[in-house]
Amino acid sequence: MKFLQTIKVEEFKTLLDSIPKIELKEEIVALEEAYNRVLFEDVVSPIDVPHFRKSRMDGYAVIAEDTFPAEEDNLIELKLIETIPAGEKPQKALFKGQCSYVATGAAIPKNADGVVMVEFSEKAGEKILISKAITPGTHIIEVGHDIKKNEIIVKRNRMIDLATLGVLASCGIRKVLVYKKLKVGLISTGNELVSDNGRELDIGKIYEVNSKILSQAIENTGASVEFFGILKDDFNELKCAIDKALDYSDIVIMSGGTSKGEGDLGPKVLEEYKDKEVMVHGVRIKPGKPIIFTKFGSKIIFILPGYPTSALSCFYVFIDNFLRKNTGYPLKETYSKQLEVGERIYSPIGRHEFKPVQIKNVNGVNKIFPVKTGSEAISTMFYADGYVEIDELESIIEEGEKRRVYFF
């Protein structure tokens, strides 16, 4: 067992990257439920698309050879034998001197090998006059032009987006084999937390926030969430909940119980487990220094700080893309921009800070300003536009310096 006390941001990121993808099982879902799921296997088309020859235009299906002499001043006369709307099966094969009207998308009759656009025709009773020569194949979409039967149309591990959904539907696929969702167990801890919004608060109590925002944030990565409740700071209660959560989930995310105070049991409970592989006790970051990470064989536990602002920013910086890697969702690219600092920013030495900042327009120039409230304030999360990273060894960023802002 590797037991690491506190480590640097970069070490933690490297550690997370080195963890192999959790192997998820498969399940069958109906196509209607398949949007944003991730394919477990290559999908092969059961049909040719189109599965019949069809017209690309409104016009007349003809035997191309019949039209070869046609010119604007030399109209060719063909006998109209059928009108084929889209969706109908042609009833008559075509022979020399004949034509059939075909709507866009309609099936081409037997023997026809080209379509003359309506624009190059004139109707004269039962006769159609053609003013343009066409070569064989003109305006005909051949069988399998778009997708061939038994061809692999979508590869495994692709997330089913709108275009994929369209391709699958056009091949008549009803059900697909997708990865089961990654299961994340969520736990909130703290004697001060009250779950029931709207109940009046006693002195010392606060409304619980983390389960509400983290469960949504986790679902956004394509995982499913099971909430194991708000727990008191009680060793046995916590141990029991973690056991249950580990049993159910691939990954457990706890919040609260990570600082050094007397009531913080999370790390103590985790130390009890014998089958840990790696245990990181804290990452030297601000806000939320004590992010605990433990790996049990193939299962992983994160403990995030209790303050919602800290919990959510730790989630965004470390866990969001870690979950996406495991669910198969595309990784989130952080949008960032180099801007000038509009006011001196302080940061503690010895911790890598993700400093929440606001962008304000000063005389037409966007500049970076620190958010005045700290990580204890929920409004910090609300008013911050993004964050700047401040190295462990930096304590001051001067006004006028250029810094990269990472937007939320």
Next chain:
Amino acid sequence: MKFLQTIKVEEFKTLLDSIPKIELKEEIVALEEAYNRVLFEDVVSPIDVPHFRKSRMDGYAVIAEDTFPAEEDNLIELKLIETIPAGEKPQKALFKGQCSYVATGAAIPKNADGVVMVEFSEKAGEKILISKAITPGTHIIEVGHDIKKNEIIVKRNRMIDLATLGVLASCGIRKVLVYKKLKVGLISTGNELVSDNGRELDIGKIYEVNSKILSQAIENTGASVEFFGILKDDFNELKCAIDKALDYSDIVIMSGGTSKGEGDLGPKVLEEYKDKEVMVHGVRIKPGKPIIFTKFGSKIIFILPGYPTSALSCFYVFIDNFLRKNTGYPLKETYSKQLEVGERIYSPIGRHEFKPVQIKNVNGVNKIFPVKTGSEAISTMFYADGYVEIDELESIIEEGEKRRVYFF
């Protein structure tokens, strides 16, 4: 009534921009259901946050004056009278010469006006030795520091994102008043369409795709979708379905039935209605030239082309942000990039083309290539990375020219 035959892209965009926002009614939803809904009214906090004075640190709550003489070589002795964990109500008020242990987030006892961090203390039986002077207010979070009671915390028209959800939850808000969802009625038309994936296809028939991809695309804008079925090209059937859809919905989106073929009834049915305000018969674009648009008093109908690739690209270019404007969702910003064209691209004169393109890496440089299949092919949508816009009067873009690619 303004009746416009075919108009340019820019005219159509201007027309859409000029339509006032549809007025949506309000409804109450529980906070758990409120994620990604849009607030109908300003939200005011029913409580101060925090609603009690609390400690920012693990340490000792003191009367600051008691510590004034304290220095590293002049320890001040205080009597520990209580230990206050987070979540507990202090039982004892503090008097001169006394202190209480407070965990991070714990309530500050009466009379205390500062907290000395554990780091500057030593325990000696019942006594606590303090080695640092503090000023009043040190490490105390005052009542309402984060959010003040009766303060507006979130303004109307804001979409409830994770940070907003956190702020609302921390104020103990249980229910919020949000806009009802914009109602979109969806109709697919075409005799050739078969709804039941997996059923074997007759010659002439194809699987219906548009309802599956458009309903998802519409839901992504925050609207709700009601599907009014796949309709045959029958005047009365279509008229009846449009009546029903108009009755139910704020906006009706139909696909199919827009080209000039004999089976295309959509525009004919719309012309029957007497209460149209504006009617656009076609926008000169490719793919999907005949995008029909009609406004009935406060209701709007769009008819998109039948090919899924054309329908979806028309949706993205014109309708997506139009719906978002009405649902209150943030508008989608198209990510675009200037790149070199890697192969000559052709485009018809007289239509503004949204040409699907692929980006390929040629000797380390990303270049633009046209997608070979046309809008009739579902795979076009699948393989395209984005599109370039080609003006009505342009017919060729030469290899080597620089063009802006808009990514999907």
